[in-house]
Amino acid sequence: MNSINQIKKIIVDKPLKLDCGKIINNFPIAYETYGALNEKKDNAILVFHALTGDQFVSGVNPITKKDGWWSYAIGPDKAIDTNKYFVICSNVIGGCMGSYGPSNIDPTTNKILGTTFPVITINDMVNAQYNLLDFFKIDKLFCVVGGSMGGMQVLQFINNFPDKAKIAIPIACTASHSAQNIAFNELGRQSIMADTNWLNGNYSNENSNPDKGLSVARMAAHITYLSKKGLQEKFGRKLQKRDNLQFSFDADFQIESYLRHQGSVFVDRFDANSYLYITRAMDYFDLIKQHDGNLSKAFIQSKTKFFIISFTSDWLYPTSENKDIVIALNAIGADVGFVEIESDKGHDSFLLNVPEFLGTLKNFINTSYSTN
Amino acid sequence: MKEEFRIIADLVEINTRVLDVGCGDGVLMEFLKNNKKINIRGIEISKDNVQKCVSKGLTVIEGDAEKDLTQFPDRSFDFVILSQTLQAFLNPEIVINELLRVGKKAIVTIPNFGFWKVRLHLLIKGTMPITKKLPDEWYNTPNLHMCTIKDFFNFCNTRKIKLDKSLSFHNKKTSLIKANNLNIKNLSAELGIFLIEK
Numbered sequence: 001m002n003s004i005n006q007i008k009k010i011i012v013d014k015p016l017k018l019d020c021g022k023i024i025n026n027f028p029i030a031y032e033t034y035g036a037l038n039e040k041k042d043n044a045i046l047v048f049h050a051l052t053g054d055q056f057v058s059g060v061n062p063i064t065k066k067d068g069w070w071s072y073a074i075g076p077d078k079a080i081d082t083n084k085y086f087v088i089c090s091n092v093i094g095g096c097m098g099s100y101g102p103s104n105i106d107p108t109t110n111k112i113l114g115t116t117f118p119v120i121t122i123n124d125m126v127n128a129q130y131n132l133l134d135f136f137k138i139d140k141l142f143c144v145v146g147g148s149m150g151g152m153q154v155l156q157f158i159n160n161f162p163d164k165a166k167i168a169i170p171i172a173c174t175a176s177h178s179a180q181n182i183a184f185n186e187l188g189r190q191s192i193m194a195d196t197n198w199l200n201g202n203y204s205n206e207n208s209n210p211d212k213g214l215s216v217a218r219m220a221a222h223i224t225y226l227s228k229k230g231l232q233e234k235f236g237r238k239l240q241k242r243d244n245l246q247f248s249f250d251a252d253f254q255i256e257s258y259l260r261h262q263g264s265v266f267v268d269r270f271d272a273n274s275y276l277y278i279t280r281a282m283d284y285f286d287l288i289k290q291h292d293g294n295l296s297k298a299f300i301q302s303k304t305k306f307f308i309i310s311f312t313s314d315w316l317y318p319t320s321e322n323k324d325i326v327i328a329l330n331a332i333g334a335d336v337g338f339v340e341i342e343s344d345k346g347h348d349s350f351l352l353n354v355p356e357f358l359g360t361l362k363n364f365i366n367t368s369y370s371t372n
Numbered sequence: 373m374k375e376e377f378r379i380i381a382d383l384v385e386i387n388t389r390v391l392d393v394g395c396g397d398g399v400l401m402e403f404l405k406n407n408k409k410i411n412i413r414g415i416e417i418s419k420d421n422v423q424k425c426v427s428k429g430l431t432v433i434e435g436d437a438e439k440d441l442t443q444f445p446d447r448s449f450d451f452v453i454l455s456q457t458l459q460a461f462l463n464p465e466i467v468i469n470e471l472l473r474v475g476k477k478a479i480v481t482i483p484n485f486g487f488w489k490v491r492l493h494l495l496i497k498g499t500m501p502i503t504k505k506l507p508d509e510w511y512n513t514p515n516l517h518m519c520t521i522k523d524f525f526n527f528c529n530t531r532k533i534k535l536d537k538s539l540s541f542h543n544k545k546t547s548l549i550k551a552n553n554l555n556i557k558n559l560s561a562e563l564g565i566f567l568i569e570k
Contacts (some may be wrong), residue, residue, distance in 0.1 A: 271466060330443045333412075333446075335431055337426060338435070339423060340419065341419070356419075359427075360426050363426045363427040364426050367427070370429070
């Protein structure tokens with residue numbers, strides 16, 4: 001991972017008090033930008049990434065050499081058109097793509113932080129990323145947008161900084177992590193921690209890596225990102241490069257082989273401790289509780305125009321939970337639009353080539369920008 | 373179509389908050405937005421139509437008026453518009469009550485089933501009437517609860533819903549509906565337009 005040193009970073013010298021009580025100083029935020037900031041500085045879009053995302057939304061990711069995670073949506077002439085808008089995305093704190101996270105070295109001990117890294121929250125992530133506005137001297141963003149955990153950050157951003165974005169687009173997310181969401185995350189964490197190579201989070205200092213645990217965590221999570229129908233159509237009971245069942249525990253079925261592959265490529269690009277910290281941050285997210293049960297209060301200070309998007313086959317962050325945000329906004333007369341997009345691709349729909357979604361996103365962004 | 377929109381636009385006051393229930397592809401919303409200084413929102417059941425509204429820069433939420441109006445607080449809009457969709461609801465009475473709860477006033481337009489051509493069609497042909505305003509066959513019509521101008525007029529009166537303005541519309545002409553010309557208007561008008569409040 002030599003190229004990790006070429007990642008763009010700001011060092012935040014303003015102390016940040018985390019929700020856990022700890023104060024962090026001089027910490028790095030790794031970021032990437034696409035397109036150009038115009039003279040009026042009114043065309044900036046801040047993108048928040050999901051659990052395993054990073055700052056490389058478009059083009060080729062210089063670390064993984066794969067397409068940026070939101071390449072379908074962001075780029076020249078795409079839904080978020082980088083010929084027109086200045087797109088900023090940064091790696092969340094707790095992450096492993098250059099921002100302050102558990103794989104950073106503790107300068108006092110010269111050892112990798114591991115589980116001595118503080119437990120962080122979505123609120124902490126958003127507060128840390130806010131420093132990018134100062135860095136780019138942007139007074140007000142045109143748009144904040146993100147899917148899944150990125151959507152949660154959008155909601156938290158408007159709550160924390162009510163007048164810092166003209167429009168907000170939370171996609172396939174929730175205002176409060178459900179028991180089912182927490183359960184799946186706990187499954188992933190337990191899988192990592194059950195790997196004997198995890199070494200209580202100290203694996204990097206001991207030249208070890210809980211690959212198997214992290215891989216199983218990814219496999220389990222991956223199932224939750226797809227729909228039953230999508231899986232059935234793509235894989236059914238098709239066998240993997242064989243004509244008959246082998247009466248063994250090899251990957252007889254294509255779906256098994258697919259999941260194993262997803263798990264194995266994931267461990268090459270993701271840090272197991274980051275996975276623990278970020279899933280924890282998601283589980284702690286409850287914007288409704290932050291306002292004593294009244295979600296509307298989160299947005300009452302804001303004049304931001306909202307557009308909320310959900311997907312029919314997303315059972316991880318279902319339409320009903322997205323609609324709760326719409327209802328909370330309508331209750332205070334906020335400017336909010338909402339659409340549920342028809343798709344068989346499950347929660348992952350927002351990352352994939354779903355033309356109705358991409359078209360709607362593009363239309364909303366462009367018509368909102370032209371009414372400046 | 374445009375004529376009906378103009379009448380609705382005349383009923384809506386400027387600088388008000390307006391909700392278009394069952395806004396379709398946003399054609400009325402767009403007309404009102406361009407012709408009147410108001411803050412307008414829409415609610416629409418069809419995904420396709422919601423996407424069309426978004427492409428026009430209109431603020432619309434996907435939802436079912438029979439279930440999703442509950443999310444709006446009492447009197448959160450100055451005007452709530454229901455243009456030629458009342459007859460398509462499973463329970464129009466509940467929808468009317470919701471309109472009058474969410475809006476300080478409601479504008480309801482109905483295709484008049486008492487229009488003479490409709491009556492004549494049923495009388496002469498003996499089959500379910502098909503007209504310009506009611507183009508569907510009985511088996512595929514979305515209209516579950518057709519009513520006449522007189523029906524709606526009586527409905528409001530028996531429920532103590534105040535009829536601020538009752539208009540009949542035919543051949544690009546609008547005229548007032550009153551108790552003493554109700555039977556004539558019920559025969560001669562294709563469309564009824566009502567401004568109501570509770």
